[in-house]
Amino acid sequence: MAERQIPSARRFKLDPIWLAGPGILYLILLLIVPAAGLMFLSFRDASGNLSFETYRQMFGAGIYVQVLVNTFSIAIQTTIACLLVGYPLAYWLARMPETRRRVVMWLVLLPFWMSALLKNFAWMVLLSRRGVLSQILTGLGMGGPVDLLYGRGVVVFAMAHTMLPLAALTMLPTLLSLDFGLARAAKTLGASGGQAFWRVVFPLSMPGVAAAGLLVFISSLGFFITPALLGSPRETVIGQLLITQVQQLLNWQLAGAIAVMLLVVTLAVCLVYDRAFGISAVSGERGDRNSNGVFARLGRLVIAGLAWATDLLAAVFDKVPGFKRRDWLLTAFCVAVMMMLLVPVLIFVPMAFGSSSFLEFPPRGYSLRWFETYWSSPNWTGATMRSFAIAIVSALLASAISSIAAFGVARSTSRAGNLAFLMFMLPMIIPNIVIAVALFYLFAQIGLVATDAGIALGHTLTALPVVFVIILTTFKSYDWRLDQAAATLGATKTDTIRKVTWPIIKGSVVAAFLFGFLHSFEELTIALFVGGGVRQTLPKQMWDDVLLQVSPTLAAASVIILAVVTIVFVAAERARPR
Amino acid sequence: MANKFGVTRRNLLKVGAGAATALTAPAIFTKGAFGAEVLKIQDMGGAFEKGFRAAFYESFEKENNVKISVTTNGPDPIPQYKMVVDTKTNLFDVCMMTPEHVFRMKALGGEYMQKLKIKVADPENYVAGSITDEFAGVAVFALALGYRKDTFGDKGPKNFQDFWNVEAFKGRRGLWRSPVLTMELALLADGVPMEQLYPLDVDRAFKSLDKIRKHVDVWWTTGAQSTQLIQSGELDLMSIWSTRAQTAIDDGAPVSLAWGQGFYNIDGWTIPVGTPNTELANKFVEYCMNAERQAKYTDILACGPANVKSYQYIKAERAKLLPTAPENVKGLRPLNADYWGKNQTALTERFEKWMLS
Structure with missing residues (x-):
């Protein structure tokens, strides 16, 4: 669509890229300079001399590393949950007629723009031991009050709930640009439904999945609201420690060191991501890479396995009366997900x-x-x-x-x-x-x-x-x-x-x-x-x-x-x- | 097409602008509506604000022809207090703190709180620690044992030895996620007498905590959370600030407090350096140091007056719910602000490490 103008050779012209100058200057002054300053600070002691004392303190105390591990495992679990639920949602959105998709997208995005604080508080009310859900479960004969809050499960659930619209939205452009005719072609050539999806559609949608994974993962790393409100001590994350260090103890060296640790690990993740998928995939552009490395072969093996499992499942379902047509399954799942997204906002x-x-x-x-x-x-x-x-x-x-x-x-x-x-x-x-x-x-x-x-x-x-x-x-x-x-x-x-x-x-x-x-x-x-x-x-x-x-x-x-x-x-x- | 949507968009923007105007209107009307001098007070909000309004604010406004505007303290008032003084933002002329806060402010170095220029008529009637150079205590609250009556009936736990007894008292438990006072409670549960607590035997406290930890379902962090936990029945028994428990009780939740063992803390007034209203602020603080006036907030706010003479003016029925009532205060000791001022950072680190291990 984008038609690029042929560069005119009439006279020397500044490349228009210079128009990005003010923005880049803004980013340098307000992001890169202070981040670097914080980094330098963490390598100094109270009197300003070069010192690794802060880092010795940080790694020596044990709790900071433990908390970093917590932060990462929660972020990874959240990312996996978001991708598993977000992919079907994005797929469903992509197959929809344009006008209806716009309406449905509003409903997906509305909870995204509501503050996470509110949604988490809603969960505190809804999931409490004598709250609505617990009462319903008790009424169904689950016995006794049900303990849902204050654990890893509810933290990952609530965080995934917050990030899900972001995940679905990031995957959507790739799925939209995907030619579903290819799947039809595969079927014409004798592929089963499962084979066509896993071997054709899924690999083509991978860049979107990877981009969504990266964005969700990074957003989760800096997230502290949900673990603070819904978690137990075992869900303490790095954000909570930073707030304590900066606001209560006013310990800048240590806060700097913690921030640097988080930053370094995040950038490392981005680098690995770039090697694997190309960072521009975040914006929905597709990089074509074919390789025959160990991982690529492993990946194809997994896909073959998944396709086989899907076919098996389909064969089983075919035997069940009334399950011949299964299109509504995806719709039902997505409608349920969307209701789940809206519930904490509406209560x-x-x-x-x-x-x-x-x-x-x-x-x-x-x-x-x-x-x-x-x-x-x-x-x-x-x-x-x-x-x-x-x-x-x-x-x-x-x-x-x-x-x-x-x-x-x-x-x-x-x-x-x-x-x-x-x-x-x-x-x-x-x-x-x-x-x-x-x-x-x-x-x-x-x-x-x-x-x-x-x-x-x-x-x-x-x-x-x-x-x-x-x-x-x-x-x-x-x-x-x-x-x-x-x-x-x-x-x-x-x-x-x-x-x-x-x-x-x-x-x-x-x-x-x-x-x-x-x-x-x-x-x-x-x-x-x-x-x-x-x-x-x-x-x-x-x-x-x-x-x-x-x-x-x-x-x-x-x-x-x-x-x-x-x-x-x-x-x-x-x-x-x- | 662009035209059609342009119209719709403009209408929507108009609605948005209308909503914005509607939102800003009340602030315009409340701000400086009267010509009177304004005294800015920061308290703990909620029941505190209502109780103090009945006891102090209303009558002080009338008698002195001033207007009092009230804001609310954040969860930890210290960073804000520091920022207010450092940046010379006149956010408040009088601010509510506790002796422990005052101690921590002083540890920051620099001048943050003014020396009070007030005369107290009867200092001998005040609870220990209520009056210092920078601090004038008005309301006492205590960390005690709260429990659900619908779980335990009449056979509720009486002290923290009962709390640690998981066989006799079955239920979901909660403790404060802070070494402050939680260490003391652990030692009391282990049989250390009240009088021999300090200096704390830290190792023994952690051993005692080891025994209870797998029975503690929630380590609460904030006051609001503690109220929510006992009010909603998420927990059956927990350590809780008396004011926070009383909020749930006043709302009709089947909750009771055991006063057998506990520690009290004092909310009182401080005046920040740099306020343009020093004289009026001092006048206000002095006004609050009065037994009869302090008695007035107890109907709304379940704090004990720092002046024990106030109990002459409080109904016996209400008095038994308050921490400084003679019957309740027997089991309570003041929070050792001196000990915690010195040891809080180190013990917090060890406590958090223990939490995560």
Whole structure:
């Protein structure tokens, strides 16, 4: 689709890649410099001399390594769960007619933009020993109250629940671009259904699966909300330790060392990934690699085994009456998954209108008292105002930087385009908790800690990948011959931009702005560190409330957030060009 | 097509803008609506705010023609307090802390809390540790043993030896995920008398914890979580702050507190360095150091007044639920802020290591 302009030889011209300059400068100043500073700090002692004391302390104490192992095993389990459930979901979405897919995608994405904090709290209420699910299970004769919370199982479940939309969404482009005619061809040539799927469709969709796996894995590494709220001590993760070190003990050397350890391991994972799949697969581009190594052969063996098992299962099912047609199985599974995604979001509505002083489901009576508490509390209204202001500023900044850069990268013919793309993806590849600690460290030195500007700058940084990708996609499919046509017809450069380019890309810039807004509006980690407890955003206020009060005011606030997010999200999806 | 969707989009954006305006409206109306001087107070929120409003805020506002605006402390007030003073953000003029917080603030070095300039009429009536140079205690709360009455009936556990007795008292257990006081409880359970606890025999405490660990289902970390756990019946018996348990009891949950053994801590006022309202702040703190006024919050907030003379003004029925009531305070000792100020970091590391092992 993307038609590249033939480079004109008329006169020397700067490659448009330079337009990515401001964005790259921003990333260097706010991400690379502070991360490097934190790294250097960890190699110094209290008086500033070079020393490995911090690392000796870290590895000597034992608990940090143990916690790192925890963090990794939880992240891997979450990734596996997400891929197993997300693949059928993405496959189902890909086979759907375009118009219906858009509607269903909204339903998948809506819970994604709701804060993880809320969803986890909903699980605390729903899965408690005397909660709804436990009562249902008891009623079914499972005997006694059922203990579901505070263990590895529920942590992995809740984290996978949070990441599932991300996984499905990342796999979707690959599945969409896949030619399902190939499967039909395989069948014509005598392959069974199982063989056609495992030997043809599945290998072709691997880049998407790998990209989803990487993204989910990295996001899981920096995640601390779920283990803190739903886990037992055995689920302690690195994020919790970082918060303790920075906020309670004010031990910067150790915090730096922990962050560096996490960063190094993450980058190592990315490197391995790049060797195996090529990092650009994250953006949905496919790298074709054929190899005959041990792993490739092993992989083909596994696939052959899976195909055989599927055929066997199908043969068994064929014997069962009424199971001749099985298409509905996938639909039923996906509908169940989607209901599961929406449940914790929706239960906040009745809880917010409850009259008890606790979050209970189902609520005992109905009242508006918690909304009144919300409106009349300067803590809550102040935090809401601040969140709106910060979200608007960071979304504006992020879309401005990204629009210019995306234009540059899309028009560039230089190899630096790939590098610029990677740079913009960095905030997604580095765990957000490391970014937050590094920013806090930088801002503490230049007086930006505990300021709204500091939080907005941080949110701009982490919003860049999403905003950039949305705009870049549009520029890549933009037909530049339209510009040439306009020029031929006598339009000036400004006229072309105003009357031709802008109307076409406007929708996606608006959408990018709104997604940037949503990102900031929901962001907790950076607000937690950079806000310094003085500048409360709405998610930070909710985090405090979860730790301190757990009053239904929280549910009232959640309903308001749900409303805002839904409105913005619908607006953003509508704005996106189709 | 673009046109059609453009219209829809604009409408949606209008709705969004409308919602935003609606959201911001209340804040505009509440902020500085009156010309009066404003005193910014930060307390623990929830029942604290309501109780203090009835006992102190309302009458102080009227008598002095000032307006009091209230914000809530975070889970750990120290980082915020430090940030407020360091960045000269006037977030509050008076802030609620505990003696342990004061101790930790002082350990940071630097000037963070002002010396109070107040006169207390009857210092002899105050619980030990309530009044220091920077701190004026008003409300006492205790870590004690909470249990579900629907599980144990009348035969509830009385002390932490009972808590450790997993045969006689069957149920899901919870303890605080902190060495602070959990170590003390473990030693009490192992038979160490209250008077001989300090300095703590740390090894013996961990041995005692080893015995109970596989019966502890939840190690709670925050106050809110502890209330939720006992209120929802997720746990049957646990160590819990008295105020947190009382919140569940007041809501009708079948929960009871055993006062046989426990430790108390004090919430009180401090004034940060750099507030423009030092004089008014001191006036307010002094106003709160009054037996009759402190008695007034006990109907709403289940803290014991730091001034024990307050019990003259409290109904006997309510008094028996409060930590500083003569019958309850017998089994309680103050939290040793001095010991924990010195040993918390090292013991926390060892405790966490034990947790993960």
